[in-house]
Amino acid sequence: xxxxxxxxxxxxxxxxxxxxxxxxxxxxxxxxxxxxxxxxxxxxxxxxxxxxxxxxxxxxxxxxxxxxxxxxxxxxxxxxxxxxxxxxxxxxxxxxxxxxxxxxxxxxxxxxxxxxxxxxxxxxxxxxxxxxxxxxxxxxxxxxxxxxxxxxxxxxxxxxxxxxxxxxxxxxxxxxxxxxxxxxxxxxxxxxxxxxxxxxxxxxxxxxxxxxxxxxxxxxxxxxxxxxxxxxxxxxxxxxxxxxxxxxxxxxxxxxxxxxxxxxxxxxxxxxxxxxxxxxxxxxxxxxxxxxxxxxxxxxxxxxxxxxxxxxxxxxxxxxxxxxxxxxxxxxxxxxxxxxxxxxxxxxxxxxxxxxxxxxxxxxxxxxxxxxxxxxxxxxxxxxxxxxxxxxxxxxxxxxxxxxxxxxxxxxxxxxxxxxxxxxxxxxxxxxxxxxxxxxxxxxxxxxxxxxxxxxxxxxxxxxxxxxxxxxxxxxxxxxxxxxxxxxxxxxxxxxxxxxxxxxxxxxxxxxxxxxxxxxxxxxxxxxxxxxxxxxxxxxxxxxxxxxxxxxxxxxxxxxxxxxxxxxxxxxxxxxxxxxxxxxxxxxxxxxxxxxxxxxxxxxxxxxxxxxxxxxxxxxxxxxxxx
Ligand SMILES: Cc1ncc(C[n+]2csc(CCOP(=O)(O)OP(=O)(O)O)c2C)c(N)n1
Ligand SMILES: [Mg+2]
Numbered sequence: 205x206x207x208x209x210x211x212x213x214x215x216x217x218x219x220x221x222x223x224x225x226x227x228x229x230x231x232x233x234x235x236x237x238x239x240x241x242x243x244x245x246x247x248x249x250x251x252x253x254x255x256x257x258x259x260x261x262x263x264x265x266x267x268x269x270x271x272x273x274x275x276x277x278x279x280x281x282x283x284x285x286x287x288x289x290x291x292x293x294x295x296x297x298x299x300x301x302x303x304x305x306x307x308x309x310x311x312x313x314x315x316x317x318x319x320x321x322x323x324x325x326x327x328x329x330x331x332x333x334x335x336x337x338x339x340x341x342x343x344x345x346x347x348x349x350x351x352x353x354x355x356x357x358x359x360x361x362x363x364x365x366x367x368x369x370x371x372x373x374x375x376x377x378x379x380x381x382x383x384x385x386x387x388x389x390x391x392x393x394x395x396x397x398x399x400x401x402x403x404x405x406x407x408x409x410x411x412x413x414x415x416x417x418x419x420x421x422x423x424x425x426x427x428x429x430x431x432x433x434x435x436x437x438x439x440x441x442x443x444x445x446x447x448x449x450x451x452x453x454x455x456x457x458x459x460x461x462x463x464x465x466x467x468x469x470x471x472x473x474x475x476x477x478x479x480x481x482x483x484x485x486x487x488x489x490x491x492x493x494x495x496x497x498x499x500x501x502x503x504x505x506x507x508x509x510x511x512x513x514x515x516x517x518x519x520x521x522x523x524x525x526x527x528x529x530x531x532x533x534x535x536x537x538x539x540x541x542x543x544x545x546x547x548x549x550x551x552x553x554x555x556x557x558x559x560x561x562x563x564x565x566x567x568x569x570x571x572x573x574x575x576x577x578x579x580x581x582x583x584x585x586x587x588x589x590x591x592x593x594x595x596x597x598x599x600x601x602x603x604x605x606x607x608x609x610x611x612x613x614x615x616x617x618x619x620x621x622x623x624x625x626x627x628x629x630x631x632x633x634x635x636x637x638x639x640x641x642x643x644x645x646x647x648x649x650x651x652x653x654x655x656x657x658x659x660x661x662x663x664x665x666x667x668x669x670x671x672x673x674x675x676x677x678x679x680x681x682x683x684x685x686x687x688x689x690x691x692x693x694x695x696x697x698x699x700x701x702x703x704x705x706x707x708x709x710x711x712x713x714x715x716x717x718x719x720x721x722x723x724x725x726x727x728x729x730x731x732x733x734x735x736x737x738x739x740x741x742x743x744x745x746x747x748x749x750x751x752x753x754x755x756x757x758x759x760x761x762x763x764x765x766x767x768x769x770x771x772x773x774x775x776x777x778x779x780x781x782x783x784x785x786x787x788x789x790x791x792x793x794x795x796x797x798x799x800x801x802x803x804x805x806x807x808x809x810x811x812x813x814x815x816x817x818x819x820x821x822x823x824x825x826x827x828x829x830x831x
Contacts, residue, residue, distance in 0.1 A: 212406035217369045218251075218258035218396070220405065221325075223412050224376050226266040230292045230384050232419040237292040239380065239417065240323060241285070242268035242667075244278035248300025249339065250327020254401025255298045270667075270696065273688040275299045277660035279311020279391075281689065282322040284624070284657075284664030286315075288644060291389060291452050292419060295664070296323040301398065302340025306352050308393075313359040314652040316390030318475070319452065321383040324360070324393040326353050331367040331397040353395040361390035367397060369405035384417035386452065386555065387540045421453070421555035422539065424562050432535045432552045433566035439508035441529070441576060442468050443499075445491055445520065448475025448651075449513015449538060453556035456643045459512065460484065462564045467572040468510070469580045471499040473520050474631060474650035476513065478640030488584055490635035492520040493800040497590070498583030500797040504528045509547075511536040513556045516546045519650070523801030525826040534830065537563070547830040590794050591637050600765040605792040606705060607633055608764055609785060613675065613703065614639060616771045621673040622647050622665050626657040628679040629712035630705070633793045644669075656686030662700040663693050673701065673775050680706045680729070683747055687754065693780040694755035701774045702751065702782040707789055708742045720804045720820070721813030748784035757781040799823045 215223065228239040247256045259269050272278035275297065282295035299305050305326030315322045329341050329351050337343045344350040357363045362382040364375045379392045424432075436442055450459055459479055463470060463486045470480050471491035480487035489496040491503055503509070503526045511534060514520060521527065527547075534549030537559040544551035552559055595611025597604060604612065610633060617623070619641040625631055626649040640646040647665065649657045662676035683704055693700045714727035731740030752758040757779050761767035767785055774781035804820040805813045 211409045213409055213412065214404055214406050216254065216258065216402050216404050217366065217372055218254040218401040219261055220407050220411065221372060221376060221394075222255070222258040222262045222267050225296060225323075226262060227412055227414045228380050229414065229416045230419055231416045232292060232421070236416060237289065239293060239383065240267075240296050241293050242270055243296040243298055244270045244272045244282060245298040246272055246275055246278070246300065246304055248304050248327070250301030250304065250398050251298050251325070251396070251401065252300070254327070254396065254398055255325060270295075271692065272660075273691055274686065275304050275307035276311045277656070277686055277689045279308055279315060279322055279324065280654075280657045280660035281664035281667075281692075283311070283315050283318065283320045283649075284647070284661030285668045286320045286322060286664075287318075287647065288622070288665045288668035290454055291321055291386070293668075294321045294323065294383065296325055298325040299327060301327040301329065302352055305395075306355055309355050309359055310654060312356055312391035312393065314649065314654050314657065316359050316361055317651040318649060319389055319448070321389040322391050323379065323383060324356065324391055326356065326393065326395050327401070328353050328365060328395040328397040330399045332399050351395070353393070356391075356393045356395070359391060360393040361388055363393045363395070365395040365397065366400055369400060369403050373411055380415070380417055384419050386419055421558045422553070423558045424552050424554035428550070428552050429562050429566060431550055432537070432563065435508060435533065435535050435550055436468075436510065436563070436567060437570050440573065441502070441506050442508040442510060442572065443502050443506040444468055444470045444510045444512060445514050446470050446472040446476035446479035446512050447514025448473065449556045450476050450479040451643055453513065453539070454643075455512070455557035455560050456480070458557045458560035458564070462560050462567070465564060466567055466570055467577050469502065471495065471503065473514050473517070474635055474648045477635065477638070477648065478643050478646040481641060482639040485581055485584070488580060489587065492526060493522050493796055493798050494519060494632040494635040495797055496587045496636055497794075497797050498580060498587045500526065501583060502580060507531055507533070509534045511538065511546075511549065512560065513538060515543050515651075517651075518801060521547075522798035524828050524830075525799050525823065527828065527830065528826070532830070591639070594637055594792050594794060597764040601763045603762065603788040604764045604767055604785060605788045605790055606630070606707070607637060607792040609703065609705060609767065609787060610634065610637055612764060612768045612771055615768060616775055617641075617673070617675070619645070621645060621675060621775075622669065623675045623677060624658050624661050624665060625677040626650065626661075626682075627653045627655040627712075628682055628710070629715070629793070630677050630679065632712070632796075636794055655682040658682060659686060659700070659702065660689040660692070662702075663689055663696065663698055666693075666698040666700050667696075675701045675703055677703045678705070679711070680704070680708065680747055681710050687750065690751060690754040690756055690780065698780060699778050700780050702756065702780070703771070704747055704751065704782055704784045706747060706784065706786045711789065716802060719816065720802050721808065721810070721816030723810070723812050748782065751782040751784070755780070759783050761785045799826070
């Protein structure tokens, strides 16, 4: 189709998409960022001749290309990149058809749940259907237009399938809108049938013009603000719960100003930790099931909880058992009305920074009581002793426990080092113990808690923050789930550091299993014994040798002293380096201060489950509906 009075450029759909993406920018607070900073890809027949050819034609400057090993991992890398860049810049991921495309599902869910933008470009079956079924095609006997890519619909914030070239124009614009919308963002999927990718079309020149997407900071509604201020002024024991929205909005300074002026203490979720520096007198650390004693004590007695950019996950609310003050009320500052309404909260729908600034103005002259300040400061001091005890190693020549590993890391990192983790027993230990020194330091993916996020995310973070030491912390189970992107770090020359903690299986789920009557069934990495169970000797796998074989430098640390030295060496190195350590399983982490609801068998023959169910029933009695 030609466009009268418009100049046009004849390109394939794939070429047009790459050209379009190379000209998109985001802007917030007057600063411009390239929106799609690069494209990850693994090629197969679904994208090699379409997007692959288009990337080659565009060249590295127009669209940098990164080669991944696993499609899910490429999404993790893009997510890590986007989070480090404050959601103002992200990466695209191109895949083939079928298994390449469905490998995206886990990454897409992770991105969407964590509200982090990524652009997914899976190949799809021919739109014209010349010879069904093609290789890797699922033929649905009833719904002929279903493709395996439809599995991406529920995990995407926006999904489209480009079955005609001209569809790309509205669809690509809408995709950019969602990626840069602070309330809607997440995984954005444009499924690209392989014949359409290669088809030529006369594109209007304007489609390729630079386009800047303003990332808005909506201010609060006046009535909601007045009500929120009134509620906070009336509260005697207010507690701020800082969530990931504080970081996404870069609202840390605004939060600090509010807290400095009012004395209201801050508890943080996994996504929000680091909203205040750990040594700020009002920073009480993590809240909820993996929270600190001082936070959870305050949460139990708070009369007003001020949620800032939080989704109130079950870990935060201790499965709705944490906020026990009979009169407790919630004020929720959130950019999505969906989250602001949670726990029957008073809503303050706004950007976190705008909202906090408005609250500071409205609260001028207000300060919580001296007694309240003294109470939480004393609690903070007591918790600091818990941290020190967990980090301290009395014998430098002993095998470290896991919390001593964190203590050693704490002693070598600088203010800007980034520590990445997502699953296992580390998230709980880190939430309770880590001393976050800067807003981006504590990089915990705990929306999806996806084993295997850490290594690829480390690559994305390192790409976003060259020169910053990056630490991917992984357990042995997590390492085995997805070590493949080590090769990518080596290929890209990215000095990501790995701290690999060997404890021969799933310590976290083993503990959970024991608590819930499962007797650690199936959670240790051991040989099958004569009776058929996995209770034989530990598996003799050498994960350090594995990391070395993929191209990393490897340092094996057997003692606390060797560990500290190895961490310092890794930090100074300009090569990707793995610090491997076997840990002493003796528990040195503080126990849970609040409950987490994991249902236990209501009937069973084994005593462990019966005892666990009794405990469970006692806890469920504490559940509350906040109305
Ligand atoms: C992809 C994925 N599968 C399963 C789980 C459930 N899960 C959470 S932690 C964990 C074990 C992690 O083991 P490891 O990395 O060795 O850490 P450890 O528990 O020993 O600290 C499992 C299986 C998960 N979070 N992600
Ligand atoms: Mg383990």
